[in-house]
Amino acid sequence: MIRVLVADDQALLRGSFRVLVNSAPDYQVVAEAGNGAEAVELARREQPDVVLMDVRMPEVDGIEATRRISQETSGVRVLMLTTFDLDEYVFAALRAGASGFLLKDTPPADLLSAIGVVAAGDSLLAPAITRRLIEEFTRQGGSAQRPSRELDLLTTREREVLTLVARGLSNTELGEHLRVSQATVKTHIGHLLAKLHARDRAQLVIAAYESGLVTPAR
The missing domain is CATH 1.10.10.10 (Winged helix-like DNA-binding domain superfamily/Winged helix DNA-binding domain)
Known part of the structure; x- marks a missing residue:
């Protein structure tokens, strides 16, 4: 079972991600966070396999939350989600310890596949994209x-x-x-x-x- 934590400040999006993830065999949303501080605390407590992390959130943003999770937990991997395809976000996310980066309009099947890739310990970004x-x-x-x-x-x-x-x-x-x-x-x-x-x-x-x-x- 791949255990997933969803972190997004929009309740509607969290609900959509929860329904999508729970619809897949062997995938389960174990917790939801509305900001980065909650995401860090829930990651510590629940020890999910993957955190779906929004970049822009109140109190603590997704990149800082990713940095804290990477430093304070072992085995918890972060997949960043954003509406903005900006290089500086991608690089900052990777440096913070994220294992992947996707846009929120990624097709559902691709998102589920990405969760599986990250849970398996691989990096989601294609090497050529990371290099660029x-x-x-x-x-x-x-x-x-x-x-x-x-x-x-x-x-x-x-x-x-x-x-x-x-x-x-x-x-x-x-x-x-x-x-x-x-x-x-x-x-x-x-x-x-x-x-x-x-x-x-x-x-x-x-x-x-x-x-x-x-x-x-x-």
């Missing part, structure tokens, strides 16, 4: 590249894998490029997640750019 956002952000000087001691822990092969992940290669493409099996690819990704203390693939991409291992294309 981070490249644009670093071009604008929004993130100073800095050395990372954690990168010193990586083997040469793991650095290569991280570079390719940041460039947008999928697991299948990684396997073909490196001439290794999918099981080996997953092992490398698992080691990277552990060594860099990253929740998912999106955070691996951020780590690669922020450390300077990968630089934006010019």
Whole structure:
């Protein structure tokens, strides 16, 4: 059973999401929050698998709530929802620890699929989209590249894998490029997640750019 917390300041939208999620086999809404502070408290108490988090909410916004949930809970993943397709929101959400980002007008079937993807521990954003956002952000000087001691822990092969992940290669493409099996690819990704203390693939991409291992294309 995938347990979901819905956080949105509009009661009508919360109700719509609840009906949609509960209509799917093995999905259940376990709590609802009307603002970010409530979302953090309910995430602590209920320990859902996924939080559907609105970006704009009163008292504590969705990005700050996501940051607190990421810091204070383990295993709770956040899927951000917004009506605004703005790059700065996406990047801020990913840096705060979100595992995905969707517009509220996403088709219902795609939203349910996204919940499943995030619950399974994967990043929802396509690698190419994540790369575009981070490249644009670093071009604008929004993130100073800095050395990372954690990168010193990586083997040469793991650095290569991280570079390719940041460039947008999928697991299948990684396997073909490196001439290794999918099981080996997953092992490398698992080691990277552990060594860099990253929740998912999106955070691996951020780590690669922020450390300077990968630089934006010019």
